[in-house]
Amino acid sequence: xxxxxxxxxxxRQVAPGTALRPGLERILxxxxxxxxxLGSPPQVEAxxxxxxQIDVPFTAQRLSELAKMDGALVLDETASRILxxxxxxxxxxxxxxxxxxxxxxxxxxxxxxxxxxxISVSHSMRTITLYVEDWRQVLDDVGSVLxxxxxxxxxxxxxxxxxxxxxxxxxASELHGQATLRDVLSLLGRAELVRRVADELEQYVAELGGxxxxxxxxxxxxxxxxxxxxxxxxRDHLRDRPGWEVADVLAELGRLxxxxxxxxxxxxxxxxxxxxxxxxxxxVQARGYRLxxxxxxxxxxxxxxxxxxxxxxxxILAVGPEDLEEVEGVGAGRARLLRxxxxxxxxxxxxxxxx
Numbered sequence: 295x296x297x298x299x300x301x302x303x304x305x306r307q308v309a310p311g312t313a314l315r316p317g318l319e320r321i322l323x324x325x326x327x328x329x330x331x332l333g334s335p336p337q338v339e340a341x342x343x344x345x346x347q348i349d350v351p352f353t354a355q356r357l358s359e360l361a362k363m364d365g366a367l368v369l370d371e372t373a374s375r376i377l378x379x380x381x382x383x384x385x386x387x388x389x390x391x392x393x394x395x396x397x398x399x400x401x402x403x404x405x406x407x408x409x410x411x412x413i414s415v416s417h418s419m420r421t422i423t424l425y426v427e428d429w430r431q432v433l434d435d436v437g438s439v440l441x442x443x444x445x446x447x448x449x450x451x452x453x454x455x456x457x458x459x460x461x462x463x464x465x466a467s468e469l470h471g472q473a474t475l476r477d478v479l480s481l482l483g484r485a486e487l488v489r490r491v492a493d494e495l496e497q498y499v500a501e502l503g504g505x506x507x508x509x510x511x512x513x514x515x516x517x518x519x520x521x522x523x524x525x526x527x528x529r530d531h532l533r534d535r536p537g538w539e540v541a542d543v544l545a546e547l548g549r550l551x552x553x554x555x556x557x558x559x560x561x562x563x564x565x566x567x568x569x570x571x572x573x574x575x576x577x578v579q580a581r582g583y584r585l586x587x588x589x590x591x592x593x594x595x596x597x598x599x600x601x602x603x604x605x606x607x608x609x610i611l612a613v614g615p616e617d618l619e620e621v622e623g624v625g626a627g628r629a630r631l632l633r634x635x636x637x638x639x640x641x642x643x644x645x646x647x648x649x
Contacts, residue, residue, distance in 0.1 A: 297427070298493070302500040304411045304426050307332070307373055309503025310436055314373045317357035318415060318422050318433075327417035328361035329397050333371040333410040334378065341404060345381030352376050361415070366400075371410070392430075401425050436505050443498035443509050447516070450491045454516045457484040461523060468580045468607055469640045476558050476574040478531045483555035485524035486547045492517040526584035530607075532565065582607035589635030596623045600632070611636060 308314050321328045331338060345365050350356065352374050360367055365380035385403035393399045401414040405425035412425045422433040460481040467473040495513050499506040528540045546565045547555070554560040558574045585607060586597045603621050604610045610618075618629035 297429075301426050301429055301431075302496060304332070304424065305431070305497065305500040306503065307411075308413065308422070308424060308433060309501055309506075311504030312373075313352060313354065314357075315503070317352075317354035318413065320354055320358035321361045321415045322417070322420055322422065324358055324362070325417045326358075326362050327397060328357075328413070328415040329366040329383070329401055330357075330361075330413040330415070331366060331368045331383075331404060331408075331410055332373055332413070333408075334368050335408070335410065337408045338368065338404070338410055341383050341385055341408065342378070343382045343384055345378050347378050349375060349377050398423060402430065431501075433501065436502060439498055439501050440505070443495060443502065443506070446491055446495040446498060447509065447512050450488065450495060450513070450516045453484065453487045453491055454520075457481070457488050457520060460484045464527070465585065465639065468585060469611070469636075471608055473531075473578050473580055474575050475531075475562065475578050478527055478578060479558040479561045479574065481527050482524060482547060483550075483558070483561050485520050485527075486550070486555050487552060488517060488520045489524070490552075492520075522587065523584060526587055529583045530580045531578050580607040581605065582610050585636070585639060586610070586632070588639065589632050591631055592628055592635070593623075596621070596628055599623055611640075 306312070308318065318328075318330075345368075352369060356376060357367065360376065360379045363380040366378075366383050367376060368378035368381055369376055383400055383404055385400060385407045387403075389403040389406050391399045391402045391406075393402050395416065395418075397416065398414050401412040401423070402425050404410070405412040405427060409427060414423045414425070415421075416423070424431045424433060460477070464473060464477045464481050467477050492513060495509065499509050499513060502509065524544065525540050528543045532543055543565050547561070550561065550564055554564070562574060582601050582604075583597060586592065586600060587594070589597075599621050600610060600618065604613060604617075615626075615629045615633060618624055618632055619626050624632070
């Protein structure tokens with residue numbers, strides 16, 4: 295599990311609608327504060343001094359009552375059992391922290407040192423703060439999160455529309471043999487913007503828990519297919535870079551600012567297409583991965599073999615059905631599907647490439 299997935303998983307554990315969230319809110323209402331560790335591996339227990347082991351099923355009431363003691367509470371990693379209470383934690387004081395309060399400093403250091411999620415409930419600031427390794431997140435009320443999430447949805451809708459425009463332009467230019475480097479880089483830049491806002495919205499959905507069901511549906515609809523289109527566009531057009539893989543190109547795109555992603559010259563320089571300045575209006579030839587992936591009932595393995603056999607979309611469009619049938623795994627049936635699918639795409643594409 296990567297770091298971002300881990301953060302989302304922990305956010306879902308403390309979201310509205312979970313068993314843990316009411317316990318945290320009870321602690322806030324009681325004005326007692328708390329330090330709660332999610333998980334008790336050896337590296338956490340090595341930081342213990344004092345406290346007592348109880349190992350009882352988790353309930354919100356138990357959590358809030360036990361939080362009245364000064365020490366930390368230690369739960370299992372699923373927050374289904376309370377394992378320890380009134381524990382004094384002694385993390386390494388040399389670990390850097392941006393916090394000022396004693397409880398928050400301890401929470402951040404334990405999260406960094408032991409690699410487990412830690413929750414700090416502040417009775418003075420009336421906040422719930424979540425720490426996961428070097429990441430810190432203050433849990434806001436549902437209304438505030440929904441407001442930010444709705445703004446993210448509006449932004450995502452805008453970026454998705456621009457991505458679809460770039461995709462339609464690239465479709466038409468590829469099918470009519472007029473694709474340029476600018477067309478490709480425009481699609482990649484807009485795909486990256488969609489991905490970033492989708493990642494932001496994904497965090498809001500996780501933080502909202504059961505309150506984020508509608509947002510989840512909007513997120514899935516607005517981000518559907520974008521990652522695949524981006525990867526296939528890289529395979530189609532940026533294949534001649536020695537020593538570079540698709541992941542390398544995407545990583546370079548990920549380092550650019552939103553303003554830079556909108557500038558095709560900056561994008562071209564960042565992914566170093568040739569090592570020298572290149573005309574963004576230079577013609578490029580698609581291999582065909584992106585458009586062939588849209589042909590219904592044509593499996594990825596067949597797409598790979600067709601592209602490997604013919605080398606470019608231009609050739610694939612020109613060959614006859616009998617040539618396609620000879621490709622391993624294609625045969626007469628899939629050859630017909632492929633030809634029909636490409637004709638449908640070509641009929642829907644505008645020759646001038648306008649979107």
